[in-house]
Amino acid sequence: MKDPVLPWFIAGPLIGFTVFLLLWLTGRSLGISSSYRVIVSYLAPKKINYFNYERKGDLWQVWFALGLLLAALFQFQVLGFEVEGAAFVYDINYIPQFFLGSFLIGFGSRYAGGCTAGHCIMGNAQFSLASMLSTIGFFVGGLIATYFINTYLF
Amino acid sequence: MKNIIYIALGFGFAHILIFSEAFHWSRIREMFYFESFHMYGLLFSAIATAALGIILVKRYNLKNINGTEIKVNKKQVQPTANVVGGLLFGMGWGITGACTAPLYILIGLNWKIGLIAITGALLGALLYGILQSKLKH
Numbered sequence: 215m216k217d218p219v220l221p222w223f224i225a226g227p228l229i230g231f232t233v234f235l236l237l238w239l240t241g242r243s244l245g246i247s248s249s250y251r252v253i254v255s256y257l258a259p260k261k262i263n264y265f266n267y268e269r270k271g272d273l274w275q276v277w278f279a280l281g282l283l284l285a286a287l288f289q290f291q292v293l294g295f296e297v298e299g300a301a302f303v304y305d306i307n308y309i310p311q312f313f314l315g316s317f318l319i320g321f322g323s324r325y326a327g328g329c330t331a332g333h334c335i336m337g338n339a340q341f342s343l344a345s346m347l348s349t350i351g352f353f354v355g356g357l358i359a360t361y362f363i364n365t366y367l368f
Numbered sequence: 369m370k371n372i373i374y375i376a377l378g379f380g381f382a383h384i385l386i387f388s389e390a391f392h393w394s395r396i397r398e399m400f401y402f403e404s405f406h407m408y409g410l411l412f413s414a415i416a417t418a419a420l421g422i423i424l425v426k427r428y429n430l431k432n433i434n435g436t437e438i439k440v441n442k443k444q445v446q447p448t449a450n451v452v453g454g455l456l457f458g459m460g461w462g463i464t465g466a467c468t469a470p471l472y473i474l475i476g477l478n479w480k481i482g483l484i485a486i487t488g489a490l491l492g493a494l495l496y497g498i499l500q501s502k503l504k505h
Contacts, residue, residue: 219387219388219389219406220384220387220388220389221388222388222405222406222407222408222409222410222413223409223413224388225384225387225388225390225410225413225414226409226410226411226412226413226414226416226417227413227414227417228384229381229384229410229414229417229418230413230414230415230416230417230418230419230420230421231417231421232377232380232381232384233414233417233418233421233422234417234418234421234422234424234425235377236377237421237422237425237438237440238425238430238432238433238438239373239377239432239433240370240373240374240432241432241436241438241439242374243440243441244418246468246469246472247468247493249468250468250489250490250492250493251493251497253490254490254493254494254497258494258497262497262498263497263500263501264496264497264498264500265494265497274370274371274374275374277371277374277375277378278374278375278377278378278381279378279469279472280374280375280378281374281375281376281377281378281379281380281381281382282378282379282381282382282469282472282473283382283472283473283475283476284375284378284379284382284476285378285379285380285381285382285383285386285473285476286382286386286472286473286474286475286476286477287475287476288379288476289382289383289386289476290476290477291476295386297392297477298392298394299393299394300477300478303392303393303394303465304393304474304477304478304481305481306480306481308481309480309481309484311463311464312464312481312484312485312488313484313485313487313488314460314463314488315459315460315461315462315463315464315466315485315488316460316464316466316471316484316485316486316487316488316489316492317460317488317489317491317492317495318456318457318459318460318463318492319457319460319461319464319466319467319468319471319488319489319492320460320488320489320490320491320492320493320494320495320496321453321456321457321460321492321493321495321496322453322454322455322456322457322458322459322460322492323453323457323468323489323493324453324492324493324496324497325449325452325453325456325457325496325503326449326450326451326452326453326454326456326457327443327444327446327449327450327453328443329457329467329468330461330467330468330469331467331468331469332443333443333450333454334411334415335411335414335415335418336418337442337443338415338419339415339416339418339419339421339422340419340422340440340442341419342442342443342445343445344442344443344444344445344446344450345443345450347445347447347450347451347454348450348451348453348454348457349454350451350454351450351451351452351453351454351455351457351458352454352455352457352458352461353458354454354455354458355454355455355456355457355458355459355460355461355462356396356399356400356458356459356461356462357400357458357462358455358458358459358462359400359458359459359460359461359462359463360397360400360401360462361400363459363462363463364462364463367463
């Protein structure tokens with residue numbers, strides 16, 4: 215049986231509370247996309263300046279990402295949490311689309327200096343101009359993909 | 369010790385995204401089709417409560433649990449990078465129906481799709497690193 219969806223007015227404040235907990239317990243500002251930079255920095259040639267950096271400050275995001283992955287394994291593989299339409303949406307036929315989209319996510323989030331977590335939630339919560347600009351970009355990009363790109367891809 | 373806190377918070381964060389279906393392709397799709405208030409309500413209330421937390425931290429000069437002062441750094445404004453990078457990220461968001469955190473969650477749901485997605489994201493980050501000095505920021 216499918217579990218009821220956690221309503222937005224509980225989920226949203228819980229995310230806000232996570233931001234506070236992270237800040238209070240560890241002093242870190244929520245963000246996830248720097249974990250990509252950290253992981254690539256272990257594999258990329260040292261001559262690429264962007265990856266030849268003091269990764270210590272971002273390393274925590276890899277642990278955070280590990281928590282995300284463990285939670286997903288726990289819910290989906292151990293407890294068997296049912297995801298509606300998962301077999302249809304997350305089908306291996308869509309591997310090229312997922313690869314292309316994820317490539318844009320990796321490139322775009324590093325170019326913009328953050329993602330939905332770092333810019334849209336954490337940055338906007340600080341009323342940061344960089345994050346407002348990025349969030350407008352995220353949303354317009356999403357609309358372009360939805361109305362003009364996805365019709366050709368799916 | 370601190371790493372356990374990061375893992376625990378990531379574990380909790382993923383549960384919010386899973387139970388609210390925010391990680392799900394169909395939720396992102398309905399958001400961009402303006403069919404449901406769910407994602408808008410979720411994002412706006414997350415921003416509002418996070419803002420409240422940050423304001424309280426600043427207002428009361430709240431100390432870290434270890435007794436050190438909490439510093440909240442603002443990201444540097446880079447107009448071209450923010451907008452163009454944002455647009456490209458947004459397209460990826462619209463195509464996959466996932467963003468950065470959900471890509472990690474996808475590995476647990478369907479490891480084939482998830483690993484392809486993470487590989488794509490890492491290669492995207494790699495390309496950015498290679499092109500960084502040539503791109504306008």
